[in-house]
Amino acid sequence: MINTLHLNALDPAGREEAIEKAAELLRQGKLVIIPTETVYGLAANALDAQAVSRIFVAKGRPQDNPLIVHISDMAQLDPLVREVPRSARLLAEKFWPGPLTMVMPKSQAVPDVTSGGLDTVAVRMPSHQTARDIIEKSGLPLAAPSANLSGSPSPTTAHRCAQDMDGRVEAIVVDEDSQVGVESTVIALHGEDVLVLRPGAVTPEDLASVLGSEHVSVHSSITAPLQPGEKAESPGMKYKHYAPKAEVTILRGSKEAFAEFAAQQKGKDGVYLLRFEEDGDYGLPSLCYGSQSDPASQAHRLFEALRELDELGAKTVYAHCPEAEGVGLAVYNRLLRAAAFRVIDLD
Ligand code: TXA
Ligand code: MG
Numbered sequence: 001m002i003n004t005l006h007l008n009a010l011d012p013a014g015r016e017e018a019i020e021k022a023a024e025l026l027r028q029g030k031l032v033i034i035p036t037e038t039v040y041g042l043a044a045n046a047l048d049a050q051a052v053s054r055i056f057v058a059k060g061r062p063q064d065n066p067l068i069v070h071i072s073d074m075a076q077l078d079p080l081v082r083e084v085p086r087s088a089r090l091l092a093e094k095f096w097p098g099p100l101t102m103v104m105p106k107s108q109a110v111p112d113v114t115s116g117g118l119d120t121v122a123v124r125m126p127s128h129q130t131a132r133d134i135i136e137k138s139g140l141p142l143a144a145p146s147a148n149l150s151g152s153p154s155p156t157t158a159h160r161c162a163q164d165m166d167g168r169v170e171a172i173v174v175d176e177d178s179q180v181g182v183e184s185t186v187i188a189l190h191g192e193d194v195l196v197l198r199p200g201a202v203t204p205e206d207l208a209s210v211l212g213s214e215h216v217s218v219h220s221s222i223t224a225p226l227q228p229g230e231k232a233e234s235p236g237m238k239y240k241h242y243a244p245k246a247e248v249t250i251l252r253g254s255k256e257a258f259a260e261f262a263a264q265q266k267g268k269d270g271v272y273l274l275r276f277e278e279d280g281d282y283g284l285p286s287l288c289y290g291s292q293s294d295p296a297s298q299a300h301r302l303f304e305a306l307r308e309l310d311e312l313g314a315k316t317v318y319a320h321c322p323e324a325e326g327v328g329l330a331v332y333n334r335l336l337r338a339a340a341f342r343v344i345d346l347d
Pocket of ligand 2: 145
């Protein structure tokens, strides 16, 4: 057990000190949880194989699932990669800093443990000011997966980080709740083309606005389970993610069909609805995850709602299906995994 420091970056008077302490610990090869605009990240010096190995232990993460390396400045990119494809430069200009991760051929400087033994490295430049300040102060690229125990939903608040990770990390930098709420968009670059491996707040449409829609495709595993024999381009695809304790089922259909289905569940033990603000609760215990017409609000709320449902002791959860478009694709992808791909078509 480690005595975990809670460094408060919310108090303007203490912020500078919190950032300096976090940077110092990172330079010493320690683990520090940092806020980002997507979800909180469990950070270590990406170039220090020993420090990075500790991330896997702290999270209970499979060793072959590679980490994202976080930078605060374009000058940090070149030493990490063998080449920066032209498309990556164009996308970086438009979407960095921000919730976009790009997979590129890795240089010798990146230890195998960081890249899960792959020949590529995933890089992202976060926009969160505290994250940027910590990276800059430490002078290091930071490897940081989401700061949850492997298998539970990514944490969007410092409180959830503490629940999962107190005693396992040196420090938690306490800041505001993550604004986006789902992890970054991960893309692989193949010549002029990009393949979305994990959807996020930078949407396929956003990528197409820079590269042209003929150059953007979405991996089939985003909306369907990996087929036997199908290659997991991103090792993360293989693992069961975001698994709440309750059995989650997605209900696809109109507000009316959702209402009718819900009414039939009334009185059943441990049944909860995960619904939109526009839906009624139909006499069942329920939690809202944003507005049906605002996918960004759904992304912001989803992981926290899944954790709350577990705390409430929900056994069965019926979730109203989001529109799988734009940011909604990321919401649908995370919910599908939480539901182990159980979907009922109501209409
Ligand atoms: O928003 C985010 O991306 C957050 C914050 C902390 O930045 N981080 C995050 O990291 O979500 P993690 O480790 O939970 O997810 C990283 C994903 C995994 O699905 C992993 O398989 C994929 O990125 N990945 C990492 N390196 C890769 C590579 N070289 N090739 C393909 N996929 C890779
Ligand atoms: Mg994760």
